[in-house]
Amino acid sequence: MNAITDLNDLWLFSEVVEHGSYTAAARSLGLQTSKLSRRIRALEEELGVRLLNRTSRSLSLTETGRQFHQHCLALVAEAKAARDIVDRTRSTPQGTVRIACPVALLESGISRIIARYVEDHPDVQVLLDATNRRVDVVEESLDFAIRVRLPPLENTDLAVRQLGLSIRILVASPALAARHAPPSSVESVQSWPTLSMASSSERFVWNLVDTEGRVTSWVHRPRLATDDLASLRVAALSGVGVALLPRELVEADLEAGRLQHLLPDLATTPGLVHAIFPSRRGMVPAVRHLLDALVAGCADSKWQR
Structure with missing residues (x-):
């Protein structure tokens, strides 16, 4: 037996059985009776069996049709359950x-x-x-x-x-800052140890923008370079060096005094x-x-x- 290619025919068959006639089923489905009848005959031809006994007055299921109908009902129920899941997912967050x-x-x-x-x-x-x-x-x-x-x-x-x-700002621990004069410019902190994100070229440059939009570049050799911002934050908290870190990552540290914001007029271009x-x-x-x-x-x- 060839595989059934249109599962809608199983649904149409179950509707005919439920309504007891082609006419009633067609009226309920909004189809022409002749079209519905042709679909069921095509289904029987595809299956190679008779599913319905037809007379001028009534329809009845053959024994094969009765067993087949039970499976059709199960498929229709599963299809409805699947659609209900989709409808619920589309209506509320789940x-x-x-x-x-x-x-x-x-x-x-x-x-x-x-x-x-x-x-x-x-x-x-x-x-x-x-x-x-x-x-x-x-x-x-x-x-x-x-x-x-x-x-x-x-x-x-x-x-x-x-x-x-997200912008990145220069931060340092109070202990590190206490070992140096208060910074007033990039030049005044270029002697401080630094921390940096990793660079494949091993050339480390910070490009900082002031409030007027002027760019200052700072070439440095970090004591620690890594692609993990969390590790840079820990090193900065430990006083290992100055770090250029996302403001939102260190906001709590700044508020608690664990880090200090250096040169607040300078930051990176917002990401x-x-x-x-x-x-x-x-x-x-x-x-x-x-x-x-x-x-x-x-x-x-x-x-x-």
Whole structure:
């Protein structure tokens, strides 16, 4: 027997049985009676068996038709259950959301926003990949990934939603600052030990912009270079050197006096904190509402926008 290619025929067959006639079923379905009859005859021909006994006055199931009808009802019920799941997912936040985010961004406040969202939406499960590697949202079946990039953003077929802005500022521990005269310019701190993000070329340059938009470049040789911002923060807290760190990452340390903000008129060009995802079309509420929560959370926090 060949495989059935159109499962709608099973549904049509079950409707005919339920209504007891082609005419009543066709009226309920909004189809022509002749068209419905042809579909059922085609189904019987495909199966190679008779499902219905037809007379001028009534229809009745053959024994094979009766058994076949029970399976049709099960398939229809499963199809309805599947559709109900989709409808519920589209109406309220529920289901699984898969995302990726750099570790430093999570420590800067993103993790608190996500935790609050999960607490507020008990039917949503968030699978979070905390990683500094560049992820492929399509290949890895992610709903979205959070990134920080300097503008302009690269051209992409993916959709982008901005969450906030991130600047990096110069910070040092009070103990380190106490060993030097209060800094008044980049030149006055160029003798201080430094910490830096890793560089493949092993050439380390900080480009800082003042309030007038003037750029100052500082070439330095760091005592520690790593691609992990959290490790740089720990080293800065320990007094190992001056670090250029995201303001939102060290905000609590500045408020508590664990770090000092050096040369507050200087900072990096703002990076765009954004979510990147396959498409805006067909986005389920769990994903859309989490993005909304991230936008609102970044706006309410000390992130610049």
